[in-house]
Amino acid sequence: MTVSDVLLLGLGAVAVGAALLVVTTxxxxxxxxxxxxxxxAVAGIYLVLxxxxxxxxxxxxxxxxxxxxxxxxxxxxxxxxxxxxDLDRPGWPALLVGGGxxxxxxxxxxxAYRWSTVDRDQVGDAQRLGTEIFRSWVLPFEVxxxxxxxxxxxxxxxxxxxxxxxxxxPPDRGER
Amino acid sequence: xxxxxxxxxxxxxxxxxxxxxGAACAGILIEAFVPRERRYPVxxxxxxxxxxxxxxxxxxxxxTRTITAGxxxxxxxxxxxxxxxxxxxxxxxxxxxxxxxxxAGGPFVAQAALIAGSEPDRRQVVRPGATEVYPLMLFxxxxxELFVAANDLLTMFVALEVFSLPLYLMCALARRRRLLSxxxxxxxxxxxxxxxxxxxxxxxxxYGFAGRVDFAGIHAAALGSDRSNALLYGxxxxxxxxxxxxxxxAPFHVWxxxxxxxxxxxxxxxxxxxxKVAAFGALLRVLYVAFDRVSWDYRPVLGVVAxxxxxxxxxxxxxxxxxxxxxxxxxxxxxxxxxVGVLAMSKxxxxxxxxxxxxxxxxxxxxxxxxxxxxxxxxxxxxxxxWAGLGRRSPVFAAAFTFLLLAFAGIPLTSGFTSKFAxxxxxxxxxxxxxxxxxxxxxxxxxxxxxxxxxMMWLSEPAESTPTVSIPGVLxxxxxxxxxxxxxxxxxVPAPLLDLSTKAAEFVR
Numbered sequence: 001m002t003v004s005d006v007l008l009l010g011l012g013a014v015a016v017g018a019a020l021l022v023v024t025t026x027x028x029x030x031x032x033x034x035x036x037x038x039x040x041a042v043a044g045i046y047l048v049l050x051x052x053x054x055x056x057x058x059x060x061x062x063x064x065x066x067x068x069x070x071x072x073x074x075x076x077x078x079x080x081x082x083x084x085x086d087l088d089r090p091g092w093p094a095l096l097v098g099g100g101x102x103x104x105x106x107x108x109x110x111x112a113y114r115w116s117t118v119d120r121d122q123v124g125d126a127q128r129l130g131t132e133i134f135r136s137w138v139l140p141f142e143v144x145x146x147x148x149x150x151x152x153x154x155x156x157x158x159x160x161x162x163x164x165x166x167x168x169x170p171p172d173r174g175e176r
Numbered sequence: 177x178x179x180x181x182x183x184x185x186x187x188x189x190x191x192x193x194x195x196x197x198g199a200a201c202a203g204i205l206i207e208a209f210v211p212r213e214r215r216y217p218v219x220x221x222x223x224x225x226x227x228x229x230x231x232x233x234x235x236x237x238x239x240t241r242t243i244t245a246g247x248x249x250x251x252x253x254x255x256x257x258x259x260x261x262x263x264x265x266x267x268x269x270x271x272x273x274x275x276x277x278x279x280a281g282g283p284f285v286a287q288a289a290l291i292a293g294s295e296p297d298r299r300q301v302v303r304p305g306a307t308e309v310y311p312l313m314l315f316x317x318x319x320x321e322l323f324v325a326a327n328d329l330l331t332m333f334v335a336l337e338v339f340s341l342p343l344y345l346m347c348a349l350a351r352r353r354r355l356l357s358x359x360x361x362x363x364x365x366x367x368x369x370x371x372x373x374x375x376x377x378x379x380x381x382x383y384g385f386a387g388r389v390d391f392a393g394i395h396a397a398a399l400g401s402d403r404s405n406a407l408l409y410g411x412x413x414x415x416x417x418x419x420x421x422x423x424x425x426a427p428f429h430v431w432x433x434x435x436x437x438x439x440x441x442x443x444x445x446x447x448x449x450x451x452k453v454a455a456f457g458a459l460l461r462v463l464y465v466a467f468d469r470v471s472w473d474y475r476p477v478l479g480v481v482a483x484x485x486x487x488x489x490x491x492x493x494x495x496x497x498x499x500x501x502x503x504x505x506x507x508x509x510x511x512x513x514x515x516v517g518v519l520a521m522s523k524x525x526x527x528x529x530x531x532x533x534x535x536x537x538x539x540x541x542x543x544x545x546x547x548x549x550x551x552x553x554x555x556x557x558x559x560x561x562x563w564a565g566l567g568r569r570s571p572v573f574a575a576a577f578t579f580l581l582l583a584f585a586g587i588p589l590t591s592g593f594t595s596k597f598a599x600x601x602x603x604x605x606x607x608x609x610x611x612x613x614x615x616x617x618x619x620x621x622x623x624x625x626x627x628x629x630x631x632m633m634w635l636s637e638p639a640e641s642t643p644t645v646s647i648p649g650v651l652x653x654x655x656x657x658x659x660x661x662x663x664x665x666x667x668x669v670p671a672p673l674l675d676l677s678t679k680a681a682e683f684v685r
Contacts, residue, residue: 101374105377105410108381108406108407108410109407111404111406112384112385112403112404112406112407112410113404114404134182135181135182135183135246136183136246136247137246137248137330138182138183138185138245138246138248139185139190139245139246139248139249139331140248140330140331140334143322143331143334143335143338144334146197146200146315146318146338147319147334147337147338147341149200149201149204149315150200150312150315150319150338150341150342151341153204153207153308153311153312153315154312154341154342154344154345156308157286157287157288157306157308157312157345157349159287159289
């Protein structure tokens with residue numbers, strides 16, 4: 001067992017354990033913080049696999065932006081910070097679907113790869129990723145910017161403060 | 177970085193999408209700079225012009241067979257046919273969306289997320305409507321165009337998100353029954369992101385198997401790869417879950433009735449027609465181009481899904497009392513019939529499925545268009561009991577709706593009959609008798625709820641509370657006329673379109 005094997009196993013255990021805590025804890029805020037741990041561990045796994053850019057993007061976007069957004073949403077909506085006793089929906093359907101697909105996929109991957117090895121000779125640095133994106137994946141990359149634009153419009157539709165609050169109410173044209 | 181080789185891009189092949197995305201961006205600028213009162217005609221005109229221009233661009237691509245943009249886009253017969261279908265159906269849907277004479281200010285509000293029933297929300301309900309829906313709709317149509325043309329799984333996933341996000345939002349914009357509309361949008365969004373997750377994990381597994389994500393690469397790897405086949409089957413299963421969710425096939429259909437009911441009716445029509453074309457277009461390409469070598473393995477599984485879909489749609493449609501929910505379950509059942517065509521796995525299966533998509537799309541658009549006309553003081557009256565005796569009050573309207581329902585039921589001389597016939601014939605030719613038997617039986621079950629509505633409209637006495645049928649504006653009348661005419665023409669003379677779809681039915685790999 002090499003050092004990277006040990007690291008991968010350790011980080012994987014942390015990620016899975018934290019993910020379990022996310023869905024089992026009754027504290028909304030703690031769930032968000034466990035999510036930081038889980039996502040951070042995944043970033044660590046990327047780093048061990050020499051995909052440094054992906055690792056830092058993971059830290060920046062997921063740990064940095066998404067979870068912070070989540071915590072802010074909890075803060076701003078005055079959601080209960082303590083244990084929420086009204087989380088009383090039966091958990092078994094979610095357990096069945098989530099656990100079933102999770103364990104099923106784990107079994108599938110274990111069975112598929114067994115003890116085969118994959119060479120890890122190339123480093124996933126920014127240059128290689130950039131070349132790859134602009135050589136083979138230009139179109140999806142550009143369409144992603146369209147997607148972001150659509151999401152931006154959507155965010156404005158959802159959240160824009162009322163425009164023209166002071167204006168007089170337009171006369172009702174009535175309904176036929 | 178002088179050694180960076182950019183892929184060759186065939187801009188003519190990309191033109192439909194470029195036009196639509198460009199028009200959508202222009203629409204956003206109009207939102208920002210044109211005064212509120214003048215936005216509506218500008219936005220509507222721009223959207224219609226954008227869709228028509230994209231349609232012209234698609235027609236000029238007829239006969240092209242090429243793969244471009246670094247292998248991301250395949251332009252071939254099915255792409256052109258389905259893109260044309262999406263644009264034609266999208267144009268009709270746009271007519272319903274643009275209608276403003278039925279309800280002061282149109283059926284949409286400006287802000288989706290205001291708390292339903294709060295003071296600002298009640299204010300926005302009486303204000304002339306918002307025009308954000310037009311750029312969102314153009315984004316959605318553009319995403320669908322890309323979805324049916326995608327030649328690798330990553331492009332397909334990006335396109336899936338591009339057309340899904342605007343749809344989630346458009347569901348929340350209904351002027352009436354705000355709470356129901358918001359619930360629909362949230363349900364669609366949460367379940368939709370969950371299914372996107374499955375799709376993405378499927379891509380990961382396929383990549384693990386083939387080492388590539390383009391369809392030709394997967395096709396080549398399916399012949400023999402040193403990886404375990406479990407990755408291939410697992411990946412295909414997860415991909416199918418993502419696509420079948422969008423196509424509203426059981427058991428991934430649970431969102432359909434709620435979302436169809438809560439969304440603004442023109443948007444529901446758009447989803448029922450165009451999303452179905454896009455989802456099945458992508459499913460056809462994935463199954464026929466990338467995974468055709470393992471078709472013997474997945475056919476039984478998808479066959480069971482098809483039968484389950486038809487059964488669920490037909491049986492639950494019988495119990496519905498709301499017309500929008502009834503049409504939602506009918507759309508689920510129709511997804512089942514489409515799957516029968518898809519599983520024929522032959523040229524006939526491909527062409528008949530494409531024909532079915534067009535025929536069903538026009539009929540369902542016209543059906544949802546008619547729903548927008550029957551109104552009382554609270555907006556649309558969709559409860560079945562309210563439609564009693566409508567035939568006595570407005571015979572022309574009731575006759576048109578009866579015709580559409582008979583088309584859904586698959587009565588001869590309507591497009592519903594010819595399209596079902598084409599799909600079942602293709603499946604029979606391929607020896608899928610069990611699917612056809614299930615299809616015929618469920619069709620008979622499904623005829624009952626349609627005929628019940630017909631009987632109710634014509635044979636009941638109108639009650640005091642029977643709602644009025646509004647006189648449709650120019651846009652809605654045009655849309656309805658196109659929908660009903662297409663249903664009739666495709667029933668009487670289906671040959672030209674069938675020929676066209678047969679000629680188009682060849683994928684490029």
